[in-house]
Amino acid sequence: MFRTSPTSWLVEQTRSRWYEKASRPTTLSAHTRICVAELVMPREAVPADFPKEGWLHR
Structure with a gap:
């Protein structure tokens, strides 16, 4: 693991295997x-609309 800035890291994953x-x-x-x-600034989720009549429900 390498620290590149106060809020950023670079992770290296290495593995060896025999084929x-x-x-x-x-x-x-x-x-x-x-x-x-x-x-x-948190943003609240927009409430979902009730499905319109006549739509097929699966």
Whole structure:
């Protein structure tokens, strides 16, 4: 895990595995960026409308 700024990190995931037909292990790497944010102004969800008559309900 690497810290790139006060609110951001970079995560590296590495694994090695042997494939059946390989003579040596293969290394696979993946990277994920994680950012931290603060909710400053919450927004309320808009209420859903009641379905109109005549619509098919599944």
